[in-house]
Amino acid sequence: MEILRLVRYKNLLIVAATMVLVRYFIMQPILHGFSFELQLGVLSFVMLVLATVLITAAGYVINDYFDTRTDLVNRPQTVVVGKSVSRRLAIAMHMGMSVLGIALGLIVAIKVGRPIFSLLFVLAAGVLWFYSTTYKRQLIIGNLVVALLTGLVPLIPLIFEYPLFDVYWDMIALFNINLNRMVYWVGGYALFAFLLTLVREIIKDIEDFEGDTVYGRNTLPVHFGIQASKIIASSLLMTTLIVLIFLFARYMQFLPSGKFDYYTFIYFVLFILIPIFALFVMLLLAHSKTDYHKSSRMCKLIMLFGLLYTLIFRWLIL
16 A cells, blocks of 8 residues: 555556546547547557556656655655665666556557657656656756646657558548647647646645755745745646636637537536636635645646546537
C-alpha cells in the first residue's frame, strides 16, 4: 500500500483515463463521422498508456526521493521514502520504471513508423529527473515543467495515431476532409490541462511556503510573497476562463447555421465556469494551509469535470 502511495496511484489512474477518453471519446467519434477508424492497434495503445504511466510513476518516486527533507516540514504524514520504502528501493523503482517506460514507448514508436517519437519518453524521464533535482528550486521553471508535461498527456494518443492516417490521405484529398476539428478538441484539452495544472502548482507552492523557505527554494511565494502569488494564480484562472469561452465560441462555428449545443453550454456553466469562479473566490479568501489545500483539491476536481465532459461529447457526436 505504501508503494501505491509513493507512485500516486490515483493520479496514474487519471493519466490512463485521460488517454483512453481522448482516444475513444474524442478522436474515435470524430473519425467515425468521416467513416474513418482508429489505426493504432489496441495492444499498441495499451503499451503506449503503460509507457506514459510508468514514466509518470518514476517521476513521482524520484521527486519524493529528493524531497524527503522538505516534505517532513510541509506534509510529514505523506513521507514514504526513508520510512516504509528505503531510499535504495526508491532509486531502483525509478530506474526500472523509467527504462521499461522508454522501452515500451520505443516499441510503439517503431510500430507507427516514427522511431523518433520515442524521444518523447526519453525527454520526459530526463526532465522529471532534473525537475526533482534542479528545476523545482528555480523560479517558475518547475511549475511550467509540470504543467507542460501534464498538457502533453492528452496529446500523446493523437501524436501516435496521426502518422497512421496515411491510409486515408487519398480520401482526405479527394473529398477535402478537414481533420482540424480533432486537433482542435485534443489541443483544447491539452491547453486546459496545462493552465489548470499551472494554477494548482502555484497553489501547492503557497501551501508549502514554510518548508520551501527553510530549505531555500526559489518558488513564486518565496520570491514574490504569498499575496502576489495568489494574484498570479487568480489571474491565470481568469485567463483559463477566457480561453475556454473562446474555445466554446469557436466550437459553435463548427455547428450548422442556427444550431446551438445546449448540452455543452449547460455542462460548461455548471461544472466548469461556476467551479472556476468558486475556486477564484476560495483562493482570494484563503489564509491557512488548510484553505490552500482545499483550493488545490478544487482545482483537481475542475480538471476531472473537464475530463468527464468527453462522455457527453461522444454521445453528442454519435
